Structures are given as C-alpha cells and as structure tokens.
Amino acid sequence: MTNYAGAPPPQTPAVVPTHSAEELARRRYLEDTTARRFRRAVVDFIKRRPLGTFGAVLIIVMLLAAAFAEVVAPYGPNEGEFTGLPTAPSLEHLLGTDGFGRDVFSRLIYGSQTALLVGFSSSLVGSTLGLLFGVLGAYFGGKTDEIIQRIMDILISFPLIVIAIAVVAALGPGTLNVIVAITLPVIPRVARVVRASGLAVVRMPYIEAARSVGVRAPRIMFRHIAPNVFAPYLIMLTAFLGQAILLEASLSFLGLGVVEPEPAWGLMLRGQGMTFLDQAPWLAIAPGVAISLSVFGFNLFGDSLRDALDPRLRTA
DSSP, X not given: OOOOTTSOOOOOOOOOOOOOHHHHHHHHHHHSOHHHHHHHHHHHHHHHOHHHHXXXXXXXXXXXXXXXXXXXXXXXXXXXXXXXXXXXXXSSSTTOBOTTSOBHHHHHHHHHHHHHHHHHHHHHHHHHHHHHHHHHHHHHOHXXXXXXXXXXXXXXXXXXXXXXXXXXXXXXXXXXXXXXXXXXXXXXXXXXXXXXXXXXXXXXXXXXXHHHTTOOHHHIIIIIIGGGGHHHHHHHHHHHHHHHHHHHHHHHHTTSSOOTTSXXXXXXXXXXXXXXXXXXXXXXXXHHHHHHHHHHHHHHHXXXXXXXXXXXXTTO
C-alpha cells in the first residue's frame, strides 16, 4: 500500500459565485449613469428608427429657425416698401417678395415662431388637462368617471376643426383665441387614452397597499398613477403638435386665426398666396411646403416615439 501521510491534502477548487441575469442587469443599471443611458437610447433610436430620426431633424431645424429668426432672416417680417406687385426670387430675396414688398423667406422664418407657439401651447395645455381628467376618472371611477366620460364623449363627437371654428367664431380671431380653440378638442382625446392606461394601473397591488395605509388620493394619483401613464401622454402630446400646427394654418387660411401683420403660414397662403397664385405661385408654394414639412416631421417622430415606448412594439 502507498503511504499518503506526507502528501498535502487535496485542495478544493474555489467556488466562483454565480449571479443570475437579473442581478447582473440590475447591477449594470445602477452603475450606469443617466447620461450614458440617455446617449445609448438616442443612438439606438437613430439606428432603429430612421424615419423618426428624419422627423426629429425636421423638428430641430424648425426649432432653430424659430429661436434664431432674427439672425437667420435677412429682413424683418414686416420690412419692405409697398410695390403693389410681388417680385420673383433672386439673390437678394431668396423666395421673392409679396405685394407689400416684404421678403417671403423672412416671413417664413418668423412664421415658424407663430406655428410653434400655437402648436406647443395648445398641445401641452390640452394634453396636460387630458392627463388630469383621465387620471381622475381612472382613480375615482363610479359617478365621477361617468360624468367625466360623458363630457369627453360630447367633445370628442365633433371633429377638431368644427370645435375650433366654433370657439374662434365666439371669441374672435387672434393668437390667444386660436390656442384656446385648439386646446379644447385635444383634451378629450388625450383623456380617453390616459384613462384606459390608468384603469390598469389602479388595479395594481401597490395602489391597494397605498390606499390601505391611508395615503391621500392626490398623492396616489400624481405620485403613483400619473408617472405610469406618462408614456401614452407623451405620445399623444407629440402627435397633436403636428395637428395643432395644421389646424392653426387652417384657421388662419379661413380668416379665423392669426391676423395681419403677424407672420403666419396659413395667413400667407390666404392673402398674397391666393391673390397672386397665377402670377407668383411661389407665394403659395413656400408656406405650403413649410406646413407640410413641419406636420410631416412631427407625425414621423410621434409614430416612432410610440413604437419605441410601447412594450408591444419595442422589438419591431
């Protein structure tokens, strides 16, 4: 027999701790910074959503043009000498001038300020009020939800343009009245979507737990429910931006929106664009292209944002 008395004891191999995929993902998430996550999300959006990226580029160009209009525009929006007839595009006036001698390119740049002011104001206020009514109806239910939904049904039964025309006809033309007119029909459409998402959140166990320990209703609604329905709220807000810009242009074209001499794309179409359509078609083409590109950009970005935020479409 072989004597093993002097041999060293066998060493037990070191046990390498194993971590589940969930623990590794959680550790990586906590170690990562917010800036890196945002940068990675932007890069992933650009790679997977080229159409949405193109829409975002159009929006950024429009925002920059509106923010730096005094730098970009070669002339003031109402600067010019009355000639009675428009002039053709030239190196001095890239898109020509209208019948009042005003530079069309400059008015187009300044018109983006009006479009964004009306679009963002009406969409933000309307979507936020829709979020409020949607969360209220989803949380309280019963008669409160019934009353809210019947009011929303009345408003949503009319097309956007019909309610907007009725409100402007009652209040009169003007930028502020146009914002109010566009805000009103946005509210019920956002409220319906937010309520549908909020009903699923209200049934979650942590909401029942918060109720059982005596947490007040406002805290539950705005601390626990509202953040969980923010994705559909953001999608609706982006989607209605394009519709608000188009609706403002429509009202201005009908003479119910922004009034002269304030630069607005719809007003440019209605006034000089229609008057000199045969002699100077660029007066109508320029604001028409601006309206189309802005609405197209917001729609592309809104659709891609919906696909990116919706878990059911995230892998598409």
